[in-house]
Amino acid sequence: MYFWNDVHSTWLExxxxxxxxDQGGDNHGWKLTLSQNIAIGMGPEFRPMLRFYVTGGQVDNEHTAKVNNTKDQQLDSLNVGGMFEAWF
Known part of the structure; x- marks a missing residue:
């Protein structure tokens, strides 16, 4: 996390x-998310917060491919979006 000031921050997750x-095979995956955050209110770590993000990742579905009899054992993902986060 990097806090530019009390309102703006950038996070890498x-x-x-x-x-x-147990039946054989394993699935594993990874993801990285980079977000620019705008805190509304009391400070950089408080909510509510507006977040704009990009997430990329990859999943190896060896077991799922065996069960479904498919050849796609690796899935890539790229997501871009925004969200409003609030805690109560």
Whole structure:
């Protein structure tokens, strides 16, 4: 997280998962999200917040492909969007 001031901040988030199935095969994936955030109110870490983001990632679906009898074992994803986040 980088806080430009009390209103604007930029965040980089990363994630990884791995699922090992008893019947054989495993699925794993990763994602990265970069967001520009605008805090409305009391400071940079408080809500409500308006977030604009881009997320990219990849999932290897070895087990799912076996079950569904498909050849697509790897899926790529790119998402761009905005959201309003509020806590109550």
């Amino acid at each position: 990363a994630g990884y998962q791995r699922v090992d199935y």
